[in-house]
Amino acid sequence: MSIEAILKPILAKLFNVNKHQRTFLTELFSVLLGRQGRATFENLARYSPFTELTFRRHFATCFDWLTFNKACIDFTQGPFIGIVDCSFLPKSGSKTFGLDKFWSSCAGKTQRGLEVSLLACVNTLTKQCFALEASQTPPDITQQDDKPYSRLSWYLEQLADCLPQLPALLYWVADGYYAKKEVFTLFIRHRRHLITRLRHDAALYHLWTKGRQPGQRGPTRRYDGKAVFDDLSRWQDEGTHPIHAHIELYSALLYSKHFERRLRVALLLDTRHQKYVLLASTDRAFL
Numbered sequence: 001m002s003i004e005a006i007l008k009p010i011l012a013k014l015f016n017v018n019k020h021q022r023t024f025l026t027e028l029f030s031v032l033l034g035r036q037g038r039a040t041f042e043n044l045a046r047y048s049p050f051t052e053l054t055f056r057r058h059f060a061t062c063f064d065w066l067t068f069n070k071a072c073i074d075f076t077q078g079p080f081i082g083i084v085d086c087s088f089l090p091k092s093g094s095k096t097f098g099l100d101k102f103w104s105s106c107a108g109k110t111q112r113g114l115e116v117s118l119l120a121c122v123n124t125l126t127k128q129c130f131a132l133e134a135s136q137t138p139p140d141i142t143q144q145d146d147k148p149y150s151r152l153s154w155y156l157e158q159l160a161d162c163l164p165q166l167p168a169l170l171y172w173v174a175d176g177y178y179a180k181k182e183v184f185t186l187f188i189r190h191r192r193h194l195i196t197r198l199r200h201d202a203a204l205y206h207l208w209t210k211g212r213q214p215g216q217r218g219p220t221r222r223y224d225g226k227a228v229f230d231d232l233s234r235w236q237d238e239g240t241h242p243i244h245a246h247i248e249l250y251s252a253l254l255y256s257k258h259f260e261r262r263l264r265v266a267l268l269l270d271t272r273h274q275k276y277v278l279l280a281s282t283d284r285a286f287l
Contacts, residue, residue: 003030013071016064024050024058066119066133066162075168078125082169082192084159084178086137089114100139117155119162121169133162145180156186163190171195171283179280181259188261188282198278204254204265206234227254227265229276235267246272253284 004026011022031048032039041059045052073080088104090113102115115137122129135158137151145152155178163186172187176197187194198204205223212220227234238249250267263280270276 003033010068010071014064014067021058021061021063024054028055028058066165069130069132070165073121073130078123080121080123080169082132082166082172083118083120083122083129084155084172084174085118085120086155086177087116087118089116098136098139100137100141102137117158119158121166132166133158145182152180152182156182159183159186160190163187163192171281179259184259184261184282193281193283195279195281198265198280200229200276200278202256202278203258204256204263207253207255207262223255227252229267229278232267232269238266241268246270256280 007022007026007029011017011025017025027048027050028044031044035043035047037043041052041055044050044055048055086102088102088106088111090104090111091099093099096114098114099112100115101110101112103109104111104113117135117137118131119133120129120131135154137154141154142150144150169192171193172195174183174194174196176199178194179196179198183196184194204227206225206227208221208224210224232250235250235252238251241247241249248269248271250269252265252267253262254265255262261282262284263282264284266279266281268277268279
């Protein structure tokens with residue numbers, strides 16, 4: 001099947017794409033799949049009837065990639081879960097927009113380069129991943145979350161713009177960086193659920209469920225002690241991992257004073273090394 005035959009029904013769903021953009025997109029994807037070397041404007045022009053200037057002009061024009069990517073995905077083919085993460089791109093030189101120092105997970109340290117904030121989705125049955133939206137992080141934005149406008153503010157803006165357009169994605173997954181009060185609040189406001197990783201020493205508290213005691217004075221107790229992770233007698237045993245038998249699963253509905261909300265917390269215990277990981281979800285019925 002040709003690229004044009006694949007793109008035609010997808011572009012037909014987009015009402016804000018004119019004829020020139022449809023022609024360009026068809027040519028662009030054909031060249032990207034058949035080129036050799038890097039995807040620069042000059043190199044793309046070598047394999048296309050379009051000139052380098054044509055590629056530059058179209059790339060300078062705003063295009064709704066989120067709507068385009070949504071049209072490429074059939075959300076009825078199985079359950080999907082959303083993903084949000086940042087990707088670091090090493091880049092030398094000094095003229096490229098966005099150059100700054102960003103965290104590189106591969107290197108385990110901050111390096112100079114570019115960063116892209118990515119939204120994607122995964123079909124949990126077929127394990128297929130689909131990109132939805134990519135936004136380049138601007139330079140010279142502070143990393144300190146307590147400042148009026150930080151990189152976290154930029155990530156939150158992207159999520160606030162995209163979440164209303166993705167009603168099919170109820171659950172979202174993010175790494176431990178996104179375990180912040182502002183992020184939890186944003187997902188709850190948009191009626192979505194966030195699944196993320198907590199610190200191994202997170203301050204979590206069991207909920208008081210016994211009601212008022214005879215002769216008790218003052219307000220009703222809210223907590224029933226701080227949760228501990230070396231004694232799991234108060235946790236609910238969920239069995240072993242369906243694939244990795246050496247990992248045992250436990251869960252509990254706990255309260256976080258830091259995030260000011262109840263969280264369904266899952267503890268994954270590695271019985272080989274006696275280490276654990278804490279995962280939290282804003283869906284209290286999760287698991």
